[in-house]
Amino acid sequence: MKPPVTTRKLTTLSLLAAIALALYAVESALPPIVPIPGIKLGLSNIITLVVLWKYSAKDAFFVLLVRILLATMFFGQAMSLLYSLSGGILCLFAMLLVKLLLHGNYLFLASMTGAVFHNLGQIGVAFLLTSVPAVLVYLPFLLLSGLVTGLFIGLCARFTLRLLP
16 A cells, blocks of 8 residues: 655645746746747746656646646636646646656656647647637647757756756
8 A cells, every 4th residue: 555645745746836836927927939829938847847757647747737727826817727737738648658668768858748749739729619720820830849948848857857856
């Protein structure tokens, strides 16, 4: 039988969720990096990657879910919850799959894959909600930006993991 979550671990995961929320808030306050809607760095994903690598997929899901729910309550609208959840969950599953297939190596590759799947999830929700095929025009730009920002976020997460005990 698995031992229950310790107070120390719960506190650590809660603090990591708060850091992810703070990174989200900082990124929300920054001007867009390019004039194409939907392209962001995804700074809060640094924390998701750190938790996925240092703890477990279940813990990463907890941190992701808390961050998305709080970010929606504090900064977003109800509709943004659908986009964030679809993108975030798809991203997490893609990163987990890469981690498992590559035996925990190549964190940057997991991040890049996660960013691409995050964009796929969001564009999928946009298409389902609007039924307008024109939203698919954004897909090549979002996928390319996902590769670039995913690489950056993966390298940041790798650097962060090196600094943690």
